Amino acid sequence: MSEATNPETPLVNWVLNGQPVQSPAGMTIFEAAKALETTIPNFCYHPGLTIAGNCRICMVESNRSKKPVISCSERIAEGLEIQTESPMAIEARNAVMEFQLINHPLDCPVCDKAGECDLQDYSYDHGPDRSRFDEEKNIRHTKELGPTIDIWGNRCIVCTRCVRFCDEISGTGELCVVERGDRSVVDVFPTVPIDNPLAGNVVDICPVGALISNDFKFEARIWNMRKTDSVCAGCARGCNVEVQSLDGFVKRLVPRENMEVNKWWMCDEGRYDYRYLLADERVTACTKDGEPVEDHDAHETLAHWLQDPGGTLGILVDPYITCEEAFLVEQIASHANNALVGGWKPADGTAQSFPGQFTISGEKAPNRLGVEAVLGKLVFGSQGHALRTALEKGQVSTLIVFAGFPHPDPDDAWVQAIRKAKRRAVFALQAGAWTEGAGLVIPGASPFEKDGTYANEDGRLQRVRSFHAPGDVEWSHDLQRLQAVLRIAGLRPRSLSSSAVFRELADVKKPFHGLSHSTLPATGAPLPGFIPLPVGVEGGSV
Amino acid sequence: MSDLKFSEKGMKKYEWLLTRYPDKQAVLLPALRIAEAEFGELGIPEMKYVADLMGISPARVYGVVTFYTHFRRAGTGTFHIQVCSTLSCALRGSQELADHIAKRLGIEMGETTEDGMFSVSKVECLGSCDTAPMFQLNDNYHENLTLDDVDRIIEDCKKESARGGAR
Numbered sequence: 001m002s003e004a005t006n007p008e009t010p011l012v013n014w015v016l017n018g019q020p021v022q023s024p025a026g027m028t029i030f031e032a033a034k035a036l037e038t039t040i041p042n043f044c045y046h047p048g049l050t051i052a053g054n055c056r057i058c059m060v061e062s063n064r065s066k067k068p069v070i071s072c073s074e075r076i077a078e079g080l081e082i083q084t085e086s087p088m089a090i091e092a093r094n095a096v097m098e099f100q101l102i103n104h105p106l107d108c109p110v111c112d113k114a115g116e117c118d119l120q121d122y123s124y125d126h127g128p129d130r131s132r133f134d135e136e137k138n139i140r141h142t143k144e145l146g147p148t149i150d151i152w153g154n155r156c157i158v159c160t161r162c163v164r165f166c167d168e169i170s171g172t173g174e175l176c177v178v179e180r181g182d183r184s185v186v187d188v189f190p191t192v193p194i195d196n197p198l199a200g201n202v203v204d205i206c207p208v209g210a211l212i213s214n215d216f217k218f219e220a221r222i223w224n225m226r227k228t229d230s231v232c233a234g235c236a237r238g239c240n241v242e243v244q245s246l247d248g249f250v251k252r253l254v255p256r257e258n259m260e261v262n263k264w265w266m267c268d269e270g271r272y273d274y275r276y277l278l279a280d281e282r283v284t285a286c287t288k289d290g291e292p293v294e295d296h297d298a299h300e301t302l303a304h305w306l307q308d309p310g311g312t313l314g315i316l317v318d319p320y321i322t323c324e325e326a327f328l329v330e331q332i333a334s335h336a337n338n339a340l341v342g343g344w345k346p347a348d349g350t351a352q353s354f355p356g357q358f359t360i361s362g363e364k365a366p367n368r369l370g371v372e373a374v375l376g377k378l379v380f381g382s383q384g385h386a387l388r389t390a391l392e393k394g395q396v397s398t399l400i401v402f403a404g405f406p407h408p409d410p411d412d413a414w415v416q417a418i419r420k421a422k423r424r425a426v427f428a429l430q431a432g433a434w435t436e437g438a439g440l441v442i443p444g445a446s447p448f449e450k451d452g453t454y455a456n457e458d459g460r461l462q463r464v465r466s467f468h469a470p471g472d473v474e475w476s477h478d479l480q481r482l483q484a485v486l487r488i489a490g491l492r493p494r495s496l497s498s499s500a501v502f503r504e505l506a507d508v509k510k511p512f513h514g515l516s517h518s519t520l521p522a523t524g525a526p527l528p529g530f531i532p533l534p535v536g537v538e539g540g541s542v
Numbered sequence: 543m544s545d546l547k548f549s550e551k552g553m554k555k556y557e558w559l560l561t562r563y564p565d566k567q568a569v570l571l572p573a574l575r576i577a578e579a580e581f582g583e584l585g586i587p588e589m590k591y592v593a594d595l596m597g598i599s600p601a602r603v604y605g606v607v608t609f610y611t612h613f614r615r616a617g618t619g620t621f622h623i624q625v626c627s628t629l630s631c632a633l634r635g636s637q638e639l640a641d642h643i644a645k646r647l648g649i650e651m652g653e654t655t656e657d658g659m660f661s662v663s664k665v666e667c668l669g670s671c672d673t674a675p676m677f678q679l680n681d682n683y684h685e686n687l688t689l690d691d692v693d694r695i696i697e698d699c700k701k702e703s704a705r706g707g708a709r
Contacts, residue, residue, distance in 0.1 A: 054557075173599030174599065176604055176605030178605055179608050180609045189593075190586050192599075371597055
């Protein structure tokens with residue numbers, strides 16, 4: 001891949017499907033063709049893994065060979081002429097597909113991969129519509145390979161992507177191919193199940209339905225699910241994910257490619273951590289002094305509190321609020337005569353790094369940097385301490401708490417401190433220590449339900465989107481609630497979309513200058529001043 | 543089974559092998575041969591031992607051991623009959639030979655007799671096409687076989703076993 005990105009690499013003249021083209025030397029036919037938007041079928045090729053060249057589906061016709069060549073491992077050369085759709089190439093692929101399907105059960109109607117299965121797609125394009133195979137199909141094992149992964153051996157085409165993943169990316173090497181010939185299938189050593197922090201990725205990279213996630217098994221059909229591009233909130237890494245949901249329930253998370261952040265992978269900790277959305281402790285309705293109240297009443301009460309805080313107004317933020325929400329927090333604080341804004345986040349754990357250059361951050365907070373960019377670099381530091389000290393001294397009369405922690409892990413000192421405020425309103429994801437004894441409890445949105453931006457540990461600003469369909473949600477998320485409160489209090493003229501709030505934010509906060517939701521690239525954009533920028537990039541530090 | 547360990551002689555041979563190959567992984571096959579000779583069979587503890595000794599993942603060893611038919615896996619009978627079933631032998635009646643052995647021992651291909659004396663499996667070419675049909679009995683080739691030969695060899699094995707010898 002480095003050849004492709006280095007401008008020094010000489011270009012090679014070659015011919016793709018009759019068109020003279022140029023590509024950087026050293027690229028494989030497959031990669032060069034892909035860069036030129038010509039896709040060649042593939043099973044065993046994966047951009048993040050070494051080349052195995054065992055599936056043979058990527059065969060193309062070459063002027064340098066009497067037989068078709070595999071495009072994933074052959075490199076381009078001066079004068080090379082490649083045909084990807086000639087009769088020879090198509091015949092070669094048809095033959096490969098016929099072999100692949102000999103022992104394949106074709107159980108797509110009950111297979112969880114159906115709908116996103118490469119074998120299914122290529123079978124449609126290249127597979128024969130009937131089998132010439134009269135003999136009995138062989139049977140291979142269907143069993144658990146580990147706590148989260150099952151194998152349906154009959155579907156396995158032995159491309160070894162999963163084996164290479166465990167060898168090269170997670171570095172744990174639990175998987176292997178056992179037996180040989182038509183009996184060969186992926187397996188684990190009998191006493192060593194596959195159980196590593198990245199194990200879930202082998203399901204994503206399986207081009208067929210052989211490796212199945214226990215968590216998603218028989219949960220939903222792929223094509224029925226709503227797919228939302230968002231960012232994982234499990235740690236400060238900010239892996240790009242696609243949230244797949246059905247009828248308002250998250251069914252699974254799959255990673256999206258972002259070479260700047262998570263490449264093609266994500267960790268199991270983030271992948272399987274969405275059940276808290278349905279936790280019993282989830283706050284679903286507003287309460288005032290323990291009694292359920294209408295949303296509007298709750299908003300009105302909070303608005304009155306803001307108009308007359310009766311002394312110092314304290315705002316305690318968490319690292320789960322979006323940059324847009326942080327901006328509204330700042331607006332609230334700036335309108336008060338006397339306001340203290342501080343933050344609290346759980347203590348950092350240890351980061352985990354893997355041989356495949358993937359890191360799980362030890363900081364379990366998705367937007368610390370984003371909140372700091374809006375509310376000040378010390379919001380989780382000395383500003384937080386100042387707020388807590390004021391609370392402990394009983395100097396804060398009205399306190400607003402943002403407690404969007406998916407896993408309640410309150411700090412005792414903080415829990416004691418917030419009780420000292422005369423009035424407390426809590427935007428809470430879950431009922432617990434933060435909400436106990438609070439005058440006003442307002443349901444908070446989870447990171448899966450927010451709309452806005454998060455900045456990861458590298459200062460990369462990325463879009464977070466709610467997985468709910470518009471109009472699907474009976475209750476609004478924090479950004480809308482905050483705006484409703486501000487409108488009632490007469491501090492904002494009207495409620496705006498997340499994108500419009502971001503526009504206001506970008507106008508006044510320097511790190512966000514020139515950015516907007518609509519122009520934010522799919523891979524995110526670095527916030528200048530919060531990461532060391534490469535030489536020559538405009539912006540510089542704040 | 544943690545007391546599993548190569549003998550001094552075996553370890554010496556293993557260390558000598560390490561000097562013979564440019565890549566440590568290449569020593570896996572001969573190392574498994576030593577393990578087979580020292581431990582008698584390659585079961586889960588034996589494969590684990592070799593993996594730990596070589597510093598590679600047990601799954602890798604497992605994949606290699608199961609790829610080849612010639613390794614003695616755990617649960618194999620005292621006498622392991624591997625019937626060649628590739629082209630030359632197939633043309634010269636290996637199927638008939640295999641059926642006869644299975645019938646005589648009362649087991650299917652790939653199974654072991656209840657007393658643990660015989661295992662029989664069908665394998666790919668053993669490189670003895672000029673003497674088809676043939677099978678390998680433990681480490682020895684038996685070639686140009688007729689059904690009578692098979693009966694005689696099986697009887698010999700039983701007698702040998704009664705005398706207390708395995709091979």
